Amino acid sequence: MSKLSIRAVSKVFAGATTAVDNVSLEVADGELVCLLGPSGSGKSTLLRMVGGFEQPTSGTIAIDDQDVTRLPPEKRPTGMVFQSHALWSHMNVFNNLAFGLKLRGRPKDEIRDRVEAVLELVGLKGYGGRMTNALSGGQQQRVALARSLILEPKILLLDEPFASLDQHLRERLREEVRDIQLRLKITTLFVTHGQDEALSMADRVVVMRNGATEQADRPEVIYRDPQTPFVAGFIGTMNFIEGRVEKGRFLHADVAVDLPVDDGPITLAVRPEALDLQPSGTGRATIHRVTDFGTHGLVDLHLSDGVRVKSLVRSPEPFRSGQTVDLNPRAFAAFRDNIKLYRTADAH
Secondary structure: OOOOEEEEEEEEEEOOOEEEEEEEEEEOOOOOEEEEEEOOOOOHHHHHHHHHOOOOOEEEEEEEEEEOOOOHHOOOOOOEEOOOOOOOOOHHHHHHHHHHHHHOOOOHHHOOOOHHHHHHHOOOOOOOOHHHHHHHHHHHHHHHHHHHHHHOOEEEEEEEOOOOOOOOHHHHHHHHHHHHHHHHOOOEEEOOHHHHHHHHOOOOOEEEEEEEEEEEHHHHHHHHHHOOOOHHHOOOOOOEEEEEEEEOOOEEEOEEEEOOOOOOOEEEEEEEHHHHEEEEOOOOOEEEEEOOOOOOOEEEOOOOOEEEEEEEEEEOOOOOOOOEEEEEEEEHHHHHOOOOEEOOOOOO
């Protein structure tokens, strides 16, 4: 079993810049947890502290209850895969993978067998004699993954490993990496700024903002039940409509729904798939553009106050640019002062 414990970890750089602010996180044995957030949210700094490439200003990091906070990277039972691959271009694939085992004094036969096994694991059987600079970007990333796995780390660390690849290759590689992770049952901490990668790969997603944890939960909960406006807007597409509540009713020039909260200003949050449209000659929302994706349509609208919203419809045929429509939020959440006050039972 291998578990990772991050306890009240902070990192303050010179100039009093707080990159990570009192973050605690438990990663269970065999779990894949994704750190997700915009640039500057602290996710990569946190990952680098787990790997030993940065030292925390305060707090502790433990692997299997052993404190590794002050250990250098080579002394930690972790394997790091970087965005830049970080392969040695003057060595072939075999020697890139064998290097760490040679430093540990492993026998030649064992090194050969383990290199061949890990190459087969990442789908590069027979590539040992190739130079790394002759490989494609996807192949280089597979070699980088293999180099981390060959040392049999307790914790695998992935720092935006697919960011430099094109979308099609990114999608294929993340499926392969997830399959490998599940097969090996290796505890993994993964950093990305891509929502699709987080939602499709992770057992849990930790959304970070300004160095702190904004919300941590299963991907479907993060998407369907965001706890703050930031998470609601960062994960997927979300329509935000500003209005007021009066006597249990949300009021806006184009939208009105029952909302059992105290009177006052409030923000309605509605996913495009939960915003129904009805063509209407008296509607005040105006369609700007309709996009046909074959399986569904996406309708881009302007509300009467200039706010732009989106609606996902089964068929785009009833809708056209310039048409006026009525809006009917089928499911929604409501926020006031950065706090969620209400969510319908079916907010997805």
